[in-house]
Amino acid sequence: DQQVKQNSPSLSVQEGRISILNCDYTNSMFDYFLWYKKYPAEGPTFLISISSIKDKNEDGRFTVFLNKSAKHLSLHIVPSQPGDSAVYFCAASALGQGAQKLVFGQGTRLTINP
Amino acid sequence: DADVTQTPRNRITKTGKRIMLECSQTKGHDRMYWYRQDPGLGLRLIYYSFDVKDINKGEISDGYSVSRQAQAKFSLSLESAIPNQTALYFCATSDLIAGGPIEQFFGPGTRLTVL
Numbered sequence A: 001d002q003q004v005k006q007n008s009p010s011l012s013v014q015e016g017r018i019s020i021l022n023c024d025y026t027n028s029m030f031d032y033f034l035w036y037k038k039y040p041a042e043g044p045t046f047l048i049s050i051s052s053i054k055d056k057n058e059d060g061r062f063t064v065f066l067n068k069s070a071k072h073l074s075l076h077i078v079p080s081q082p083g084d085s086a087v088y089f090c091a092a093s094a095l096g097q098g099a100q101k102l103v104f105g106q107g108t109r110l111t112i113n114p
Numbered sequence B: 001d002a003d004v005t006q007t008p009r010n011r012i013t014k015t016g017k018r019i020m021l022e023c024s025q026t027k028g029h030d031r032m033y034w035y036r037q038d039p040g041l042g043l044r045l046i047y048y049s050f051d052v053k054d055i056n057k058g059e060i061s062d063g064y065s066v067s068r069q070a071q072a073k074f075s076l077s078l079e080s081a082i083p084n085q086t087a088l089y090f091c092a093t094s095d096l097i098a099g100g101p102i103e104q105f106f107g108p109g110t111r112l113t114v115l
Helices: none
Strands: A010-014 A019-025 A032-038 A045-051 A056-059 A062-067 A072-077 A086-093 A108-113 B004-007 B010-013 B019-025 B031-038 B042-051 B054-057 B065-070 B073-078 B087-094 B110-114
Touching: A010 A019, A019 A032, A019 A086, A019 A108, A032 A062, A045 A056, A045 A062, A045 A072, A072 A086, B004 B087, B010 B019, B019 B031, B019 B087, B019 B110, B031 B073, B042 B065, B042 B073, B054 B065, B073 B087
Parallel strands: A010 A108, B010 B110
Antiparallel strands: A019 A072, A032 A045, A032 A086, A056 A062, A062 A072, A086 A108, B004 B019, B019 B073, B031 B042, B031 B087, B042 B054, B065 B073, B087 B110
């Protein structure tokens, strides 16, 4: 049973526009969420996170929104740049339950077109 | 130098062979993890270790074993490799911060092909 789902395997966006990547989860115990970015031949690198006590966290061009009632989070990248082309994974954890394990989604491949 | 290193980076082996993938870290973290990545399935947790004396099974541990030789080293073994273990394998580390952020730091990955 996939507890964290990224239903869009791929997304193509024009340079300068907004990229919106979506993630849904089913486990109501999840209270901490992270986004990772992965380039080919490299390991995933941490991008941004959000705790369930917040509904928004912003870091430069990257903003993560959390809708707890819908069990949905999204990552907004604006403006999108060619270097943003990568696979993006969302991940979740039940930190409040003492669990430091992460559960990952399937990933979304983002392509930024010039 | 990279904080989390994995060896080998690429390996091709045959069905039935024993394979060991090694992970070393210089971050001083207590917690280490092994994941595999398959197309369309994301990263799935194989084993994790919260300190040298602690080993835990993850989501997909069957067919794998691990050894935590030191705080800095965590090895993954496939005792008898089979083709459906062909995947990209990642090691990760995280710090122990009670109630704190749980960012994990990943190695560059090992691409394993079992023929």
